[in-house]
Amino acid sequence: MKNILIAAITATFFVSCSKKETQSTLNQTDSIKIIDSINAARTKINDSIRSTNYFKDFNGDHKFTHNLIKKSGSVNFKKTEGEKDHYKVLGDIKSGKDYVHIQGYMKIVSEKHMNFTGSISQSISENENGKIDIRQGTKTFLSKDGGKTWRLQDMVNGSGFVDYIDIHF
Incomplete structure (x- = not known):
């Protein structure tokens, strides 16, 4: 048991x-x-x-102008994945033989400043008979009207003339 x-x-x-x-x-x-x-x-x-952006969203197509080209062009901002206020930028202005081409990356750094890194090439017949001018590196675009128009601050081209290259939102 x-x-x-x-x-x-x-x-x-x-x-x-x-x-x-x-x-x-x-x-x-x-x-x-x-x-x-x-x-x-x-x-x-x-x-x-x-x-998530700190500043407003710039994604999409926008008006692109140069003071010596009568027609306006277009520049496209495409948001880069995983980064705040960073965009891939590509755009053109063309009128006859005159053109401006922009390609690179834009970072919005404040309500009034954007830093562009890439190249801006242009050929304007009034400047040394259309000699090609290329601006490379990091350039600043500044807005003085609350973000409606952004102007390239490196205004003097390779021929020594002042250019107004603007992006309109």
Whole structure:
């Protein structure tokens, strides 16, 4: 009888131990799933904060002008992924043999300043018979009218003449 009682207690002990281990594993799995879902939600929030602009959205096509070209052209701003206030910029103005081409990246740094990094090439027949002038590097566009018009601040071209290259929003 003692042996049967000891066997029953031992069997109960092993059954209860194995149940606890199963429950513990289930609890750990549930905890991992909860932590993973919290991390996914935090990542989504952080990504949305990182890519939200500080300044107004410039995405899209805008009017592009040069003071010596009678027609206006167009410049396209395309927001770059994952960066605040950064845009890929591409645009042209063409009238006969005269043209201006802009290509690069624009970063909005304040309500009045944009920094353009890339190249602006132009050929204006009034400037040394259309000699090609290329401005490269980082250039600043400034707005004095509350963001409606942005003017290139590197105004003197390679021929020594002043150009007004504007982007209108």
